[in-house]
Amino acid sequence: MDLPNHYAGPLDSPGYWLWHAALRWTAALTDVLRELELTPVQFFALGGLAWLTTERDSGVSQRALSDHTGLDASMLSRVLRGLEDRGLVRREPDIADARAHRVQLTGKARELLVRAKPLVVAADRRFFGGLANLGAVEFRQLLEQLTIDNAKGSAE
Template structure:
């Protein structure tokens, strides 16, 4: 039987701990905006898909873009709709599908929240000396 790694040598444990620290930091920054982390991710994804990419995304497309579970995505999008941040409309070509778009209030909040999260990311990842290499590693791990 192989000897167990010391926790400081376990990449999985270190990634877990770093992820939790990062999530706590982002959550704290989003709280004053009235968003949870997952609400932010789905609002920002919808905003990006509609505003930057010019799409009229379905809920499934938003889930794919955000890499989230479709059922959970549907529930969170419903919550964002109840807050007046998103609109969900029936897809005329598929009665089971819904198109999602941001409201004016949603677009304003998404823009503010993105700035807040980008600042939190910059502070969290500031100790990394080679930002390009870090991004390359994260992209590889995210695939």
């Protein structure tokens, strides 16, 4: 994409539109998750943990979960503390590293995710449905590429 060196106004900036789309998408998720008393951040922490964990697993390191979700370590720690207080996750010291914790989903969290996933999928379908004829798959791939190209620590 060839971008100008300056914009006539904010409406010319792709970042402006990305920011506003993200705000509206977050609001849509907030609406559907409210009945489950989950925030989008809590949902993505639980969903990320479910994705990274198997039933026999001894849990996932908070670092791995932070990397997967994109949440910084301090934010993730606060989110996990709240989820732990609600009985949705268990955090235990990592045997290999006393400074680290491993996190596991509880059965209660797995049941909650079973209810939450279809709500989030439906919200996605409503929100992104207008892109169906414009290349929704390509749009997702562009977002993925933007994320990879602009990851923390990537070359500038």
